[in-house]
Structure formats: structure tokens, C-alpha cells
Amino acid sequence: MMPLVVSEIVRQTPSIVSIRLARPDGDVLPPWEPGAHVDVQLVTRQERQYSLCGDPADTRGYRIAVLDEPLSRGGSHYIHRHLQVGRRVYVRPPRNLFPLGQAPGYLLLAAGIGITPILAMARHLDAVGAPWRMLYLSRRAEDVAFTEELAAFGDRVRVHLSGTEGRVDLREVLGSAASGTDVYACGPQRFADALTGLREALPEGSRLHLERFEPAKREFRPNEAFTVRAARSGREVAVPAEWTMLQALRGAGVEAPGSCLRGVCGSCALPVLDGVPEHRDSLGTEGTSVVYSCVSRSLTPALTLDV
Ligand code: FES
Structure with missing residues (x-):
């Protein structure tokens, strides 16, 4: 694991902070691509996974964002209440289990804190001139993170506020994509499960790529030795x-x-x-x-x- 220090903490929303991690000597970090995450070891020696949501061109800092979850397993509670600039944390080099593939077009879907890998993907697709658009689901306007960065993408990004606009029709969203469009989605369990159940609504030649924070709920046969x-x-x-x-x-x-x-x-x-x-x-x-x-x-x- 790499010893890094917290170089910046920014409050994005009442319940989300973004954190920049850097080497103590400010040297360059191992490179990463959109979709990658890092394992962060906290003082409790617990490890938590956080998607990188900064700019891959920023070679001297990793940015993550953390939601303050009342039912967290301890990680977000510690980060929101005790982590400070200058504190040391241990981080494994980035790994990417949610990589962007080649496609004629991209539909990015984010729900809540699922914006983190999706933001890095948007920045990359925009930089290389790929056709893309994003739908970001949030309950309230004050829960929308990275508002300034998202505003810079103009009308490629649509924010849907379920608190005032009602629940979004994901079947319609998927069905509205041009054929061959690849869909990259990240969000909480209910969102991920809903998308998994709607694969048949994808246009021809389109693929759904999903990153989950929580294990999918499934039944298994009893354990055997x-x-x-x-x-x-x-x-x-x-x-x-x-x-x-x-x-x-x-x-x-x-x-x-x-x-x-x-x-x-x-x-x-x-x-x-x-x-x-x-x-x-x-x-x-x-x-x-x-x-x-x-x-x-x-x-x-x-x-x-x-x-
Ligand atoms: S330890 Fe994370 S998938 Fe097994």
C-alpha cells in the first residue's frame, strides 16, 4: 500500500465530501483510467473502495468522494467526522473493473454517489470528442455533487430530481439510446437492480456496464465443504x-x-x-x-x- 496524505477536502453537498490524496513528497502517482477505484485503508485498518472522480491528467493527486451514510460500516463516519488535511492514509494503486470500452456512443447513468466514476468517464469522453450524454439522478437539488464541473458540459448532462420530478422511467431512458450505444451506470442497489432487470429494453447492439457498491441480492444453495x-x-x-x-x-x-x-x-x-x-x-x-x-x-x- 502507498502512504498518501490528504491534501484537500471539499464539501460538495451536505452529505458528500471530495478528498484529494497525494504523495507526501508531491511526486507522481501510478496512472489510472476512468472507472478505476482505489482501496483506502483507514485508521481502523478497514479497507474501503472509492472510485476515482478526478482528472486522470492530474498525475499528482487522486480525488475520491465519500457519502456520509448513516448505516455505513464505519468508513464514511470516520472520513466525515475525523479525517483532516495532512492526515496519512494508505492506498492501494488503482484497479479498473469498470473500464470504458470502444463504442459508437455512450449513455452515462449516475444515481447519487454513483456520480464518482461516471464523472471521470464524462471528462474523458469529452476530452476525446466521443458522443456521450449523461443522466444524473438525485433526490434533491442540494444533493447534487460537482455542480460546477457538470455545468461545464452544458446540455450533455441532465439532472433529474426525483423529489420534485418523480421517479424516472429507466425503461424509457434505455430505450431512447441510439442503437449501439453503450450504457455505463453506477448507483445504489435499487438502481442497479432496476437496470439489471431492464436489459431487454436496451436498443440493438447496446451493452449495459454496471458498477455496484453493494452485493447483488441473490439466493444460493446451502454451503458445502x-x-x-x-x-x-x-x-x-x-x-x-x-x-x-x-x-x-x-x-x-x-x-x-x-x-x-x-x-x-x-x-x-x-x-x-x-x-x-x-x-x-x-x-x-x-x-x-x-x-x-x-x-x-x-x-x-x-x-x-x-x-
Ligand atoms: S475481497 Fe472484494 S471481491 Fe473479494
Whole structure:
């Protein structure tokens, strides 16, 4: 992890602050692309994931934004009440699980704090002259963050205030996109679930790319015990029904990465060499050759992993 310092805190709305993080010596930071996030370790040693919402051309600072959530797991409470300019925080280099692909056009959808990766995407698409537009959903005008930056994009950005305008018709929004338009969306669980259920409303040739903060709600079969073969060390690790794969690997002394422990950040990805994983993450890994060990399990009695 990189030791960084808080170089600026800006109140964006009554419940959102943006925070700029820089190296203590002001040197350049590892580069990033729109959609990337960083894992931030707080004093409690808990790690939280925050999308980068600054300008990728700002090579000496990462900007994140944090919502003050009454039901937070502690991260936003600490940041809003105790974090100050000059404080040191530890940050993993950016990783991008929500990258922009090539498309003839882009529809960006943000709800609430989901504006963070979407803002970075808008800035990039605007800089390269790609056709794009954005719909930003918020309940009240005072909850809209980054207002000045968004105003600079003119009528490419539409803000919908559900408190005064009513709930937006997402089916109509998706259906109004030109065919081939790629949709990038980020927001809270209800918004993400609604979009997932509306994929069939997308125009022909369009794809929906979604970033979730919270795990998707799904039902799984009861946990069963299985074995992990750690190919690099040749160790066999038993995963009891009540343990996660990550817990079992770490408990056996196998070094395995992990951060959110909820199947949303992607940091615990391990390549599968043999066996059939039961994917329980919210990252859309069906059919891929990696497994997210913090939540996923095995459909076969054993899984061989490249760890
Ligand atoms: S630790 Fe975040 S997906 Fe597993």
C-alpha cells in the first residue's frame, strides 16, 4: 500500500465530501483510467473502495468522494467526522473493473454517489470528442455533487430530481439510446437492480456496464465443504461449509489478497486451473477463469487455484 496524505477536502453537498490524496513528497502517482477505484485503508485498518472522480491528467493527486451514510460500516463516519488535511492514509494503486470500452456512443447513468466514476468517464469522453450524454439522478437539488464541473458540459448532462420530478422511467431512458450505444451506470442497489432487470429494453447492439457498491441480492444453495489445491505451494486446504475460501486459505498460511470481502471490489481474484467454481460475486464473472475467493465457492469437490 502507498502512504498518501490528504491534501484537500471539499464539501460538495451536505452529505458528500471530495478528498484529494497525494504523495507526501508531491511526486507522481501510478496512472489510472476512468472507472478505476482505489482501496483506502483507514485508521481502523478497514479497507474501503472509492472510485476515482478526478482528472486522470492530474498525475499528482487522486480525488475520491465519500457519502456520509448513516448505516455505513464505519468508513464514511470516520472520513466525515475525523479525517483532516495532512492526515496519512494508505492506498492501494488503482484497479479498473469498470473500464470504458470502444463504442459508437455512450449513455452515462449516475444515481447519487454513483456520480464518482461516471464523472471521470464524462471528462474523458469529452476530452476525446466521443458522443456521450449523461443522466444524473438525485433526490434533491442540494444533493447534487460537482455542480460546477457538470455545468461545464452544458446540455450533455441532465439532472433529474426525483423529489420534485418523480421517479424516472429507466425503461424509457434505455430505450431512447441510439442503437449501439453503450450504457455505463453506477448507483445504489435499487438502481442497479432496476437496470439489471431492464436489459431487454436496451436498443440493438447496446451493452449495459454496471458498477455496484453493494452485493447483488441473490439466493444460493446451502454451503458445502470443499478442498482448494493451492498450485504454487502444492498445499491442500479444506474449506469448511461455514468458512469462506479466503478465510480458509489465509488460515492455512496461504497468502491471498482481499479487501471488501463482499464480492464487489475484485481484489481477491484468483485464477482457476481446475474444477468448477460457484460464482457468488457481483462482478459478473460467469464463464470466466477467475474466482473471487471472499464469497465464491466450488461446484466440484475440489478447486485448483493459481495461488
Ligand atoms: S475481497 Fe472484494 S471481491 Fe473479494
